[in-house]
Structures are given as C-alpha cells and as structure tokens.
Amino acid sequence: MKRVLVGIKRVVDYNVRIRVKPDGSGVITDGVKMSVNPFDEIALEEALRIKERGLAEEVIVATVGPADCQQQLRTALAMGADRALHVQADGVVEPLVAARALLKLIEREQPLLVILGKQAIDDDNGQTGQVLAALWNRPQATYASKIELSAGTARVTREVDAGLETLDVDLPAVITTDLRLNEPRYVKLPDIMKAKKKPLETLTLGALGVEQRQQLKLVRFDPPPQRQKGIRVTDAAELLAALKSKGLL
Amino acid sequence: MSSRVLIIAEHDGTKLNASTAKCVTCAQGIPGAQITIVVCAVDAAAVAAQAAQLSGVARVLCVENPANRHALAAVWAPQVLAIAAPFSHILGPSTTFGKDLMARIAGLLGAPQVSDIMAIESATRFRRPVYAGNAILTVESSGEGQLVGTVRTASFQAAAGGGAAPIEKAAVSVELPTHTRFVSVSAARSDRPDLQTARRVISGGRALGSAEGFRILYSLADKLGAAVGASRAAVDAGYAPNEMQVGQTGKIIAPELYVAVGISGAIQHLTGIKDARTIVAINKDGEAPIFEVADIGLVGDLFQIIPEIERLL
Numbered sequence A: 001m002k003r004v005l006v007g008i009k010r011v012v013d014y015n016v017r018i019r020v021k022p023d024g025s026g027v028i029t030d031g032v033k034m035s036v037n038p039f040d041e042i043a044l045e046e047a048l049r050i051k052e053r054g055l056a057e058e059v060i061v062a063t064v065g066p067a068d069c070q071q072q073l074r075t076a077l078a079m080g081a082d083r084a085l086h087v088q089a090d091g092v093v094e095p096l097v098a099a100r101a102l103l104k105l106i107e108r109e110q111p112l113l114v115i116l117g118k119q120a121i122d123d124d125n126g127q128t129g130q131v132l133a134a135l136w137n138r139p140q141a142t143y144a145s146k147i148e149l150s151a152g153t154a155r156v157t158r159e160v161d162a163g164l165e166t167l168d169v170d171l172p173a174v175i176t177t178d179l180r181l182n183e184p185r186y187v188k189l190p191d192i193m194k195a196k197k198k199p200l201e202t203l204t205l206g207a208l209g210v211e212q213r214q215q216l217k218l219v220r221f222d223p224p225p226q227r228q229k230g231i232r233v234t235d236a237a238e239l240l241a242a243l244k245s246k247g248l249l
Numbered sequence B: 001m002s003s004r005v006l007i008i009a010e011h012d013g014t015k016l017n018a019s020t021a022k023c024v025t026c027a028q029g030i031p032g033a034q035i036t037i038v039v040c041a042v043d044a045a046a047v048a049a050q051a052a053q054l055s056g057v058a059r060v061l062c063v064e065n066p067a068n069r070h071a072l073a074a075v076w077a078p079q080v081l082a083i084a085a086p087f088s089h090i091l092g093p094s095t096t097f098g099k100d101l102m103a104r105i106a107g108l109l110g111a112p113q114v115s116d117i118m119a120i121e122s123a124t125r126f127r128r129p130v131y132a133g134n135a136i137l138t139v140e141s142s143g144e145g146q147l148v149g150t151v152r153t154a155s156f157q158a159a160a161g162g163g164a165a166p167i168e169k170a171a172v173s174v175e176l177p178t179h180t181r182f183v184s185v186s187a188a189r190s191d192r193p194d195l196q197t198a199r200r201v202i203s204g205g206r207a208l209g210s211a212e213g214f215r216i217l218y219s220l221a222d223k224l225g226a227a228v229g230a231s232r233a234a235v236d237a238g239y240a241p242n243e244m245q246v247g248q249t250g251k252i253i254a255p256e257l258y259v260a261v262g263i264s265g266a267i268q269h270l271t272g273i274k275d276a277r278t279i280v281a282i283n284k285d286g287e288a289p290i291f292e293v294a295d296i297g298l299v300g301d302l303f304q305i306i307p308e309i310e311r312l313l
C-alpha cells in the first residue's frame, strides 16, 4: 500500500505570548493553548491532497511525546488522516531521538513519502527531517513550497535564501514543508466526531528499541533583552532629522 | 584546553558567502579554537583563497568532486563526514544552506546539534533563541563526542581579512548518492545590496497593497543604498518574492537601520529584526505592536510619507 507518513508535533499555539518562568526552568505552558505545529498542518494537508489525487492510499500521522500529544493526533485525524501512531515519551525528546523513533515507524510502515515541518515553532531546531533522512540514507528536500509526484520521484521546489531551487528526489524521501506549500483546510465538527473512531495506536520508545538519550542539557531560559523605549516623530522631515542626529544618514 | 573547529564554507562556486566569515568569529569564541574551513566544490581554488584570508583561520581544506557543483546536503554530508573525525565542533551558518546541510551531518554522526548559536559561553555552553526569539535558552553538551552547530549570522560580525592560512587538498573517496538531483534555481538577480548583509533595509508589509505598491520602496531603497525586505503577509499575497521575507521563517537580519513600512509587528516578524541597531516604524495605526520595538516611530499614511522622504533626501 502506498503510504505517506506525517510528523505531528504538539506546540504552544503561535498566537500565545510566550513568557519565561521566573526561575528560568522553561516557558509558562500551564493553561496555555496548545496546537499542531503550523508546519505540520501544512505537511498533513499536502499528504491529504496527494491521497485525494490518487497518488497515495493511506495517510498516517505520528508523534513522539507525552500522553497530551494525542489531542493533536486527534486533530490530525479530524483533518483527514487515516490512522495515528503515538510513541509515548515523557521529558525532553531531542531531534535525534524523534528521528530514530520515526525511522522505526518507517521500517514498519514502508511509506513512499515522509513529510515533516521545516521547524517546530517552540524549539525552532529545524533538524528532525534532515536527521531522519540521514539515518534512513534517503533523499531530503527541505523548505518545500511545491511538490510534484510522479512514478518513483518527486520534483520539489524549495524556498532557499537565493530564491527558489528545484530538486528531483527518488522515492522514498523526506520532505519538510515551508509556509507557502498550501493552506491547510479547516476541521469540520462532524469530522471531529468521526476522528474519535479512527485508529490511534500507542507505542513506547522502549518497545521500538530507541533509547531516550538527552545529549544537550537545558541549563536556563532567559527572557530576551528588551529594547529601549523609542521616540515618536510627526512627519518625514522630523524623521530624517532624527536619523541624521543618530549618524544614520 | 584546545578545540578543533571545522567550518563548512558556504559559496556559489566562485565567491565565499559572508556567512562563513561570521562563523569564524563565532568559532573564535570557543576557548583555544583551532579553526579549519572546508570548501566542498568542483574546483575549490578561488573560494579557498578567500577563506584563507580570513583572520583566525589555521587551515583551509579543499574537497573537490564534480558532484559538488550544487550544495546538495545528501551529497556533501558524507564527504564532510569523511574528514570530520579529528574535530570537536563542526559549524555552519544558519542560512538555508547551513540548516539543510548541518543537521544531515549531525544525523550521520549521531551527534547533537545546537541550532542558531547566538553566543558562546564555553566550549560546551551556548545560547540560542527559542519560541521565535521570545526566550533565550542556554544549552550545555557533555563535552564527550562531537558537536554540530549552526551559527545565527546576525549575532556575529564578519572576521577581518589579512590572514594567510595554508590551503590543502583532502583526498576523500566515499560513494556518493545519486538519488538527489539539482534541477534549477531561480534567483531574482537584483542590483540592490544583499538583504542578509545590507547596512540598511526597508521592508514593506501587507499595506503596500500590490507588487506595484512596492515600487515606492524600491525607489527609496535605491536612493539610500538599502536592501528591500517584506513581511510574510506581503510575500503570501504575491507583492514580493519569497527570498525577501524577514522573520522567524524568513531571514534573520541585523542591519544598522531597519525601516518597517506598513508592517504591524507580529512576533514572527520581530524575530527577524531583533538585532537591528535602529528600527524605524511607519504605520497609520498608532497602536500597532511595531511601535513597541521601534526606536523612531512615525504614525501616518505610508503612501504620503515614503514619497515625501524621498523628496527631502
């Protein structure tokens, strides 16, 4: 069966104003809205469109994380994924561990394509897709803004610093999504009900044979330095005068 | 204690990208760093000569292969791996080139990666932004094994020239994959300064209304010798190409002067300009969040103000 595997990460919603805990141990997440990482919604949307075009038969979503992550898997099922895999893991899951776990799922499910987000908007690591492609010894096409599938290959347009780059990659491959790949669909209420009946399988890192090693210690979180309060000017002439007085013109 | 640092050069085949000189400055923050730059290319001579001039660099290695014409991570990573053994730290810039490549190298090494290093506290302790720059995280590696890092270029000055490091060829014979093939790149050639290194940047937002609307910014930018950037909303709407996007998911920049025109100041946008020396905001809404970070704010209609500024210059 032709399958697409999509990574789903639970993150603090992008609209939430982030505040660092006074003791520096993390950011405040109590009572804060959690969502599917926006790049993962885009990854899922792309997988669903690939299936709707008849190029894949099944869309599987997977997450590595604590029990709460099942909420985001249910959201993904409501969006249209066929089934979900939850690899239970408490505490810090570094990209290498997430990638090793995803590789085990790949070995089991043999997907044609794996789509992840280009970065998770909490840790902003931007590593998991590339690490996974390296471990799997398969192609990677990061920052995708367009994906065209044909027999055995994908033509991917990537958003790079210079502009747009196009690559051909043999399948199976790992693709990571950029924001302009698509606009994710909204979840409709009846779909949320239907999603409750879709299969969600729980596994553990241990059962997959993946050790949850933490190689980087999180020493401290600090709030970012605040900028000095600025001045207001009333017209273009005053603006130019202010810039000149700062030596900027 | 000494650390052996390997920096992967970013280049286009003939010219070394300024991001590499910034990685050198970052690496110099590691106590006792001995810095090697590796140039992967078809013919590395020209780029290696530029890398050798960066002050603080001890050695330049050339890895030449016809397959290196384009920076395909799947092709370059195994070649870097082949020479990586002696190094404690392997660094690249946090540009799309470096972000794509370095994590693949980290995967091959099974090593941890510190993304977007903004400060070095010791050979094992680093500071990096998380949550779109709304928190700064200090991380520490055990010091055992190797460490991969990407360098937030906006946080470091470029290393000066004047050096004369020896250039050597590295013999690398590893099997390279053919599963990833370059097709094309469409780079909008522009005579304006590069967004990532420009001293002055003028950015436009959704308020510009159209690609036509952006023309008043180009015109002013040309008078000021500035680069032009854009918010995501402006890029999504097709007013500006993707390579102009500034922010969490676009470019992170640190110009001396940043002028935000018709940009509301969403946190994802502000992430990209935190290190700008002076921020000017022009917005018709006096309550727009951009004014909270602006050094100089001007409330008004951009379509009047921008031409007016140009006239007065």
Ligand SMILES: Cc1cc2nc3c(=O)[nH]c(=O)nc-3n(C[C@H](O)[C@H](O)[C@H](O)COP(=O)(O)OP(=O)(O)OC[C@H]3O[C@@H](n4cnc5c(N)ncnc54)[C@H](O)[C@@H]3O)c2cc1C
Residues within 6 Å of the ligand: A006, A007, A008, A009, A037, A039, A040, A062, A063, A064, A065, A066, A089, A090, A091, A092, A093, A094, A095, A098, A115, A116, A117, A118, A119, A120, A121, A122, A123, A124, A125, A126, A127, A128, A129, A218, B130, B137
């Ligand atoms: C400061 C900090 C605090 C943390 N706290 C916790 C915590 O309390 N609990 C916890 O479980 N983990 C925690 N982690 C680990 C973290 O959640 C990530 O799983 C890990 O760091 C991967 O990095 P990333 O999400 O930035 O990956 P990126 O490489 O930025 O992610 C790219 C893409 O990879 C995929 N992906 C990444 N991670 C997963 C995953 N786990 N499952 C499925 N797909 C994935 C997604 O498609 C994502 O869009 C923490 C990490 C840090 C740095």
Ligand SMILES: Cc1cc2nc3c(=O)[nH]c(=O)nc-3n(C[C@H](O)[C@H](O)[C@H](O)COP(=O)(O)OP(=O)(O)OC[C@H]3O[C@@H](n4cnc5c(N)ncnc54)[C@H](O)[C@@H]3O)c2cc1C
Residues within 6 Å of the ligand: A014, A038, A039, A121, B204, B205, B206, B207, B230, B231, B232, B233, B234, B245, B246, B247, B248, B249, B250, B251, B261, B262, B263, B264, B265, B266, B267, B268, B269, B272, B282, B283, B284, B285, B288, B300, B301, B302, B303
């Ligand atoms: C995961 C994620 C990542 C993102 N990454 C980025 C990123 O990298 N970069 C980025 O920019 N955004 C990013 N965004 C989007 C961000 O949240 C905002 O939506 C975006 O920055 C808004 O762009 P804007 O300020 O141009 O538009 P708006 O918010 O619509 O603001 C337009 C502003 O123009 C002003 N205005 C209107 N008419 C005039 C006039 N005639 N004269 C003067 N002022 C006028 C208005 O008062 C308003 O403040 C991201 C969002 C998400 C969810």
